[in-house]
Amino acid sequence: MKQGTLSKALKGGAIWGFIVLELVFFSIAGEYLSLSDKAFMDWENMLLLFKQSAPIGIIAMGMTIVMVNGNIDLSVGATFAIAAIILLDSMTWPIFAGLGDWVIPLAWLLALLVGTALGALNGFIVWKTGVDAFIVTLGSMLGYRGIVFMFNGENPTSHLNWTLVDFAEAEFLGFATATWFLLGVTLIMWFVMARTVHGRNAYAIGDNREAAVNAGIRVGPHMMINFAIIGFLAALSAVVFYSESGSVNPNDGQLYELWVITAVVLGGTKITGGAGNVIGTFGGVIAIQLLRKGLGHIGADTSTVNLVIGLILIAVLFLDKQLNVKGKEELRV
Amino acid sequence: MTDPVLRLEDIVKTFPGVRALDGVSFAVMPGEVHALMGENGAGKSTLMKVLGGIHQPTEGAIFVGNEQVVMAGPLEAKAKGIVFIHQELSLAEELSVAENIYLGELPRKRFGMVDWATLRERTNAILAKLNVGFDAATRVGDLSIANQQMVEIARALTVDAKAVIFDEPTASLTDAEKVVLFDVIADLKASGVGIIYISHRMEEIFKITDRISILRDGQYQGTVNTAETTEEAVTQMMIGRKLDLTRNASHHDLGDVALEVRGLSCGKLYEDVSFEIRRGEVVGFYGLVGAGRTEIAETLFGLRTPSAGTIRLAGQEVRIGSPTEAIARGISLVPEDRKGQGLVLGMNCRDNMTLPQVDDLTAGPFMAEGAEVAIFDQYRDRLDIRTPGWKQKVGNLSGGNQQKIVIGKWLSMHPEVLIVDEPTRGIDVGSKSEIHKLLRGLAAQGYAVMVISSEMPEVLHVSDRIVAMYSGRIMRTFTSDEVTEDSLIQAISGLGTSSEVA
Numbered sequence: 001m002k003q004g005t006l007s008k009a010l011k012g013g014a015i016w017g018f019i020v021l022e023l024v025f026f027s028i029a030g031e032y033l034s035l036s037d038k039a040f041m042d043w044e045n046m047l048l049l050f051k052q053s054a055p056i057g058i059i060a061m062g063m064t065i066v067m068v069n070g071n072i073d074l075s076v077g078a079t080f081a082i083a084a085i086i087l088l089d090s091m092t093w094p095i096f097a098g099l100g101d102w103v104i105p106l107a108w109l110l111a112l113l114v115g116t117a118l119g120a121l122n123g124f125i126v127w128k129t130g131v132d133a134f135i136v137t138l139g140s141m142l143g144y145r146g147i148v149f150m151f152n153g154e155n156p157t158s159h160l161n162w163t164l165v166d167f168a169e170a171e172f173l174g175f176a177t178a179t180w181f182l183l184g185v186t187l188i189m190w191f192v193m194a195r196t197v198h199g200r201n202a203y204a205i206g207d208n209r210e211a212a213v214n215a216g217i218r219v220g221p222h223m224m225i226n227f228a229i230i231g232f233l234a235a236l237s238a239v240v241f242y243s244e245s246g247s248v249n250p251n252d253g254q255l256y257e258l259w260v261i262t263a264v265v266l267g268g269t270k271i272t273g274g275a276g277n278v279i280g281t282f283g284g285v286i287a288i289q290l291l292r293k294g295l296g297h298i299g300a301d302t303s304t305v306n307l308v309i310g311l312i313l314i315a316v317l318f319l320d321k322q323l324n325v326k327g328k329e330e331l332r333v
Numbered sequence: 334m335t336d337p338v339l340r341l342e343d344i345v346k347t348f349p350g351v352r353a354l355d356g357v358s359f360a361v362m363p364g365e366v367h368a369l370m371g372e373n374g375a376g377k378s379t380l381m382k383v384l385g386g387i388h389q390p391t392e393g394a395i396f397v398g399n400e401q402v403v404m405a406g407p408l409e410a411k412a413k414g415i416v417f418i419h420q421e422l423s424l425a426e427e428l429s430v431a432e433n434i435y436l437g438e439l440p441r442k443r444f445g446m447v448d449w450a451t452l453r454e455r456t457n458a459i460l461a462k463l464n465v466g467f468d469a470a471t472r473v474g475d476l477s478i479a480n481q482q483m484v485e486i487a488r489a490l491t492v493d494a495k496a497v498i499f500d501e502p503t504a505s506l507t508d509a510e511k512v513v514l515f516d517v518i519a520d521l522k523a524s525g526v527g528i529i530y531i532s533h534r535m536e537e538i539f540k541i542t543d544r545i546s547i548l549r550d551g552q553y554q555g556t557v558n559t560a561e562t563t564e565e566a567v568t569q570m571m572i573g574r575k576l577d578l579t580r581n582a583s584h585h586d587l588g589d590v591a592l593e594v595r596g597l598s599c600g601k602l603y604e605d606v607s608f609e610i611r612r613g614e615v616v617g618f619y620g621l622v623g624a625g626r627t628e629i630a631e632t633l634f635g636l637r638t639p640s641a642g643t644i645r646l647a648g649q650e651v652r653i654g655s656p657t658e659a660i661a662r663g664i665s666l667v668p669e670d671r672k673g674q675g676l677v678l679g680m681n682c683r684d685n686m687t688l689p690q691v692d693d694l695t696a697g698p699f700m701a702e703g704a705e706v707a708i709f710d711q712y713r714d715r716l717d718i719r720t721p722g723w724k725q726k727v728g729n730l731s732g733g734n735q736q737k738i739v740i741g742k743w744l745s746m747h748p749e750v751l752i753v754d755e756p757t758r759g760i761d762v763g764s765k766s767e768i769h770k771l772l773r774g775l776a777a778q779g780y781a782v783m784v785i786s787s788e789m790p791e792v793l794h795v796s797d798r799i800v801a802m803y804s805g806r807i808m809r810t811f812t813s814d815e816v817t818e819d820s821l822i823q824a825i826s827g828l829g830t831s832s833e834v835a
Contacts, residue, residue, distance in 0.1 A: 196445045200428070204436055207425035214423055215437030216408045275427045 014316075015267055015283035019290060026294035033298040040297050047174060049289050054178035055080075057285040058237040059256065060263045061189040062230030064281045067264055068193065069226050070206035070273030071126065071133035076234040077256035078144030079118045083235035084248040085151055087111040088159040101163045112235045118144060119231015123224030133223075141257065148250050158247035168244035181240050185233060189278045192229075202226060206273025262313055263288050271317075336399055338363050338527035339384075339415065339496040344393035346379055346551075353379040354390070357553040359546040361496055361527035366518060368538045368559070369531045371548035372571055372789065377531055380548070381498060385417055386410045397495060414495030418485050418502055426474035431456035433473050434487045459487045462520070464513055479510045486517060496527040503537060515541055533621055533826050535564045547571055565819065572789065572818045587797075588612030589647065591781035592633075592664075592750045597642030602628040603805035606642070610750065610781040615772060617796030618785045620825045624802040626785045627669055630752045633783075634666040635659040646749065660689060665743035669754040669785075671732070675739040678728035682720050683709040685727050686742045712741035716771060733764025740771065751775060752783045757791060769795050789818065803827045 023041060030040040038045070059076050066073050090096065090107045099106070122140050126133045151157070168177050175183070193199035205212045205219050212219060242248055267284030269276025288309060295305045337360035346354040354376050361367045371377050382388040384395065386404030394401050397413050404410045410417070424433050431452045432439065440448040440455070456469035465483050467476060473484060482502065489497050499518070503511050518541060521528060530542055538545060539559060547554040547570045554570045593609040603625030610616045618626045631637045633644065635653040643650055646662055653659050659666070668674035676685055687694055687705045694701045694708075709723045716737045720730055727738055736756065743751060756772065757765040772795050776782050786792050792799055799811045801824035808824040 195447060197439045197441050197447050198445055200432055200439055200447055201437075203428055204425045204432070207427045208423065211423040211425055211436065214407045216411070217437045270427075274425065 014319075015280055015287060018266075019283060019287050022287065022290045022294055026290070026297055029298050030294075040294065045293075047176070047179070049286070049293055050179040050182070051176040052293075053285050053289040054182040055237045055241045056256065056259050056263060056288070057182045057282070058185050058240070059230070059234050060260045060267075060281050060285050061185050061278050062226075062233035063260045063264045064267070064269055064276055064278050065189065065193055065199070065202055066133075066226050066230050067261075067269050067271065068206050068273055068276045069202040069223055070209065071223060071226070072137065072261070073119070073122060073133065073227060073230050074137040074257045075118070075122060075140040075144050076230060076260060077253035078141050078148060079115050079231055079234040080238045080253035080256055081148045081248060081250065082118065082144055083111040083115040083238040084242040084252060085148065085157050086114050087239050087242055088157050088246065088248060089151075091159050091161055101161075104161065104164055104167075108239050111239050112232060115235020115238070116228050116232040119234070120224060120228040122231070123227025126227065127220035127224050145254075152250065154250060156247050156249045160246035164243045165246065168240065178240050178244075181236065185236070186278050186282050189229075193278060198222060198225060203274060206270075206275075208274070259288065262309065265313065266316055335363055337361055337396070338398065339529075340396040341380075341384075342394045342396070344380065344383060344395070345391045346383055346388060347391045353551050354383070355551045355553075357393075357548065357551075359553065359556050361529060363525040363527055364522050365544065366522055366528045366530055366542045368542040368545040369529055369548070370533075370538065370545055370567060370571055375548040375571070376551040377548060379551070381417070381500060381531070384410065384415060384498065411492060414493060416489040416492060416494045416497045418482075418489055418497065418499045424473050424481055424484060426472075428473060429469065430460070430467060430471045430473055430476075430484055430487075431469035433484055434459065434491060436488075438491070455491075456487075459490050462490065463487055463517060479506050482506065483510075483513075486514070494521070494526050496529065497521060498529040498531070500531045501533070502530075503532065503534065511537075535567070535823075535826050538567075539564065564823075568819050568822050572822065587614050588779060590645075591647060592783075593645040593648075594629075594633075595643045595645075597629070597632065597644065598640050599628055599632055599637055600640055601805065602637075603802075606807055608800055608807065608810065610783055612749075612779045612781050613776050614797045615776045615782040615784055615795050617792035617799045618783065618802060619787075619789065619792045619799055619821060620802035622787060623804075624825065625805040626802055627754055630666055630754055630783070630785060633659065633664055633750075633752060660746055660748075663747070663749035665746055665748035665751050667736075667739050667743060667751070667753040667756065669758065671735055671739060671758070676727050676735060679726060681724050681726055682713075682718075682730070682738055683723035685738055686712060686745065688742060689746055708745050712745055715744075716741050717767075731764065732760040733767060736760060736764075736768060737771070744775075748780070750781045750783065752785070754785045755787065756784060757786075757788070765791075789821065792821075793818075801825050 026040045059080070063073060063076070087107050087110075090110050091103050096103045096106060118140070122133075122137055125131065125136050125140075129136070170177050172180060193202070201212070201217050201222050204215070204217060205222060209219065238248075238253070263284035264276070264281050265271060265284070266287055267276070267280035267282070269281065291309060291312075292305050295308060300308075340358075340360040342358050344354050344357040345352070357376070357380060359367070369377055369380070379388065383390050384404065386406045386409055389403075395404065396402065397415065402413055404413070404415075407417075425436065428436075434456055435452060440451045442448045453469045460468065463483055463486065465480060467480055473481060476484070486502070502514060506514060518528060518530075530538070532538055542559050544556055544558055545562065545567060546556040547567065549571060557567070557570075588611055590609050591612050595607050597606045598604045606625075606629060608616065618629070620626055628637060632639050633653065635655045635658050638654075644653065645651065646664070651662055653662065653664070656666075672678060677688070680688075683705050686709050691700065694704050706723060712718070713720070713723075718734050718737045718741065720734060727735060730738070740751075740753070753772065757768050760768065769791065772782055772784060776797070784792070784795055786795075793813070793816065797813055799813070799816055799821065801808045801811065801821055803825050804827065808827070809820075811821065811824075
């Protein structure tokens with residue numbers, strides 16, 4: 001029992017402890033190593049950090065419910081790129097000419113619909129074929145990325161709408177638009193997972209699929225809904241980000257799936273399903289962004305960042321495994 | 334006379350080559366506790382699967398009330414008021430007690446929200462009836478196994494059950510918890526629910542049931558009134574007469590003690606286990622599933638760490654930390670699950686046979702293929718393994734020949750002690766007796782053989798001595814001359830004489 005409570009306390013609080021550790025470390029190390037004389041824990045810097053966390057963070061909220069459900073989605077990066085292209089390209093389509101700025105909500109809607117449909121397609125295939133989600137979305141990751149390249153070859157797709165840029169760069173109560181989207185999505189996904197029947201069934205399916213089936217839960221539709229949710233959120237992430245940047249490269253969003261999964265796992269979601277929550281994921285997203293920014297702050301280059309995050313991820317999973325060993329008499333494998 | 338709540342009429346279920354159920358008929362009356370008894374493999378689980386809609390009967394009919402029904406699946410059974418309380422717990426550990434009890438039927442509010450207030454209220458009402466020491470919000474994974482069982486039982490109380498089927502419900506309960514369970518059963522009974530109670534424990538059966546139906550080898554043996562029968566009579570119906578035929582009679586000279594175990598315990602899996610096996614001796618371990626036999630074998634093979642006790646090999650005390658160490662000290666384990674734990678099905682016969690010693694069978698940096706083939710040929714001849722050649726994939730062999738490959742694999746490691754867990758599971762009758770002959774033969778050659786089996790004829794047939802286990806303890810050790818089916822059944826049901834050291 002004692003062991004159980006300790007492990008739970010560690011797991012629940014670990015990510016926030018880790019964030020504090022990062023803040024302290026980079027603040028102190030920054031004093032000696034940083035080239036700029038600005039403090040790391042500068043308020044402006046933190047606000048920027050929240051904004052930069054948004055693209056990964058919004059998708060990570062969807063990944064949390066998909067992984068709690070016992071699945072995984074590797075195609076989010078490609079879905080992100082497709083949604084970005086739809087957003088930017090559709091604003092130049094002749095049929096929408098003459099709409100003025102009314103083209104913006106239409107383009108948003110179109111991009112979000114496409115993202116949702118792509119996600120739902122993944123879910124439908126997983127449901128109807130029974131093929132593992134890892135394999136299905138590995139396939140769709142390649143397939144969706146192929147569509148991206150078919151669209152415009154190696155060339156970027158660009159369109160700047162200044163109304164849209166103003167909206168994306170706006171700040172409200174100090175937070176940028178993207179930050180507000182991240183916070184809103186986190187709140188809604190928390191509500192869905194903790195408070196709705198769909199959310200609780202998703203936990204049950206990921207925890208003990210056979211028990212869920214025996215209890216009459218329709219596993220397939222629940223899984224498809226969750227894939228549709230993550231598709232929608234991948235598109236939303238793209239829509240928020242590209243409203244500001246206005247230009248998408250066909251390679252954009254690559255490796256996003258890995259960053260997202262890393263954030264979710266760091267945040268305490270079990271890779272086998274059944275346990276996890278978006279608050280932990282939020283912590284995971286912030287922790288990763290802090291690490292990227294912090295290492296940059298003390299002068300490390302991107303390759304070092306990847307190395308360090310990789311090591312930390314393995315260390316976290318190892319710790320988790322150690323805490324979950326039930327007792328000495330457990331079968332050794 | 335009232336109508337039965339559940340009636341089975343001439344249920345037959347055949348699987349390819351096996352008649353698992355052969356003409357089973359009995360009826361459960363409202364307010365009756367009806368015991369279903371039979372040995373392992375008598376067909377009880379198959380019958381439950383037919384009732385639960387997991388299997389469809391080949392012939393026969395099921396009636397709920399007066400209406401003939403076809404159970405299309407677990408949900409349909411539940412909808413018709415047939416509720417199962419499974420032996421293996423089927424719970425989502427990360428979720429709360431309330432969510433598990435109402436799994437699949439969470440009360441809703443608007444926007445698909447869970448109605449937590451109603452959920453908590455209903456759950457606590459049911460939990461109050463069961464008089465348990467936890468509440469609706471407790472995480473199921475934090476409960477003891479016994480309390481998890483109570484959650485399973487609570488599930489049955491959420492629907493308007495006509496018949497509730499308890500499958501070995503007391504397997505993991507303490508005496509105090511059993512009292513609570515029996516109260517629950519009495520309440521259900523008083524409210525007119527019919528109960529099927531599956532258990533091996535005679536004392537419970539005689540304490541709480543009204544009638545007993547008995548199965549043997551898939552055949553219905555009859556139903557008796559509990560008040561008018563005795564444990565002996567029921568045991569006799571369960572095992573029949575046919576078992577007497579092949580008692581082990583061969584005796585050969587025994588050598589030194591090869592393996593000696595004293596006071597060995599492993600947490601709660603088994604406690605204070607002591608026995609010895611001599612060279613040239615086959616010792617059979619008999620008991621119900623979950624009695625701790627496989628766990629002892631796993632400990633001897635270095636897969637589990639014992640919490641107390643000593644293991645001696647040829648008189649020398651040893652600690653066995655891993656299978657590698659066990660093999661080096663001359664212990665081999667032929668595991669229970671041949672296909673899952675014993676063989677690489679996609680690999681050929683030779684490579685499976687030499688798997689534990691590939692590191693030694695090398696010529697410089699390469700595999701010594703010739704040496705491998707030589708080993709394979711040697712054991713193919715010795716064990717009479719029938720295969721077109723060593724290149725054959727093991728997955729294509731019959732069960733009996735697969736088992737011989739596993740045995741050959743371990744013999745080629747030159748063990749002193751050979752542990753065989755369920756040697757003939759899933760093997761056809763002809764090959765069974767061959768494997769039995771092989772085990773006797775190995776003993777005659779001076780191996781110390783430990784056989785774990787859930788089949789009484791098998792244990793009686795191959796063993797020089799039989800260790801009877803019940804819930805983690807050795808109840809009694811029999812020599813093959815003194816053992817009787819009755820005394821063996823009693824010992825493994827927890828009714829035998831007090832624990833006796835081998």
